[in-house]
Amino acid sequence: MAPAVRPIVRLVMPCDEVHHDPAADRVTLIDPLPVAALPPGQSFPVVVTELWVYTQLTEGVGTFRLSVEVRQVYDEGIPPRPVGRSETRHLTFPGANQLNVYDVPFRVTDVPFEGPGFYEFRVLADDQELQGQTALMRVFDPRTTP
């Protein structure tokens, strides 16, 4: 049995929606959200009913428990505040095929956002952060922040 090799995160991007058309085999990211605003008339704290996190993983060998973690990050010197971590999903990367890339979309619902600022999305395998990309999303209230 081949030794396990942890995958790396080639890409992680929060977005409004990820659409996969199996017939045409096309993937569409709708409204990537590196920066996002509350809808007019709303203020923090809020629950975001739905957003998607699009990830691409590669170079792994073996079976891992994947999850997504969200945390609010601050200026240097202030530790990040964990927001939450998803349940895990098992994913098996076959051996001898480490060049293959897996697109793993996460549909995330009812996410609490306590205030404006930067939120980081990280992919974990077996509860450990993977090497590679993380995503930062800035969320703000357009009534108080231009």
Add this chain to the structure above:
Amino acid sequence: MSEPNDRPKVRLRRASTVLPPVTVDCSHWPRAEGSRARVKLQSAAQHFPLPDDKWLEIRVRFEADAQPAAVEAVTVKLIEAVHATAPELGLTYNQSRSRVDGEDVVVALTPANPAGAKERLAALIRDIRAALADRNGAALTDVRLCPAA
């Protein structure tokens, strides 16, 4: 060995493996007490505006009972044909100039790089016409660079 200009022009296709989406319910994640609104976030990214002083108009006439799905399929087909023929123009769909004009559907495309568009027009018309050849109920009526010289 072939010269660079003789090589086939292609568009690459994604070859990664798409897994079914994983739904993550965060309703049990800790949160401060109190009521809060349930919202959808809105993208606040700034988009680079494309210059809108030159654009390509493709006019297609459909049969009166054409289904919306057929119109969409034809539109996608002709945009793919344009990209395959002249990728260097960087043509993107121009929503504000695309319209219905009488019996024609007008698909407007704005070039990121308009240099050479005029010289490529004949090839574009040829390949758009070929792309629509097997599309019963859709006929190309005009392709033009706008504004007219």
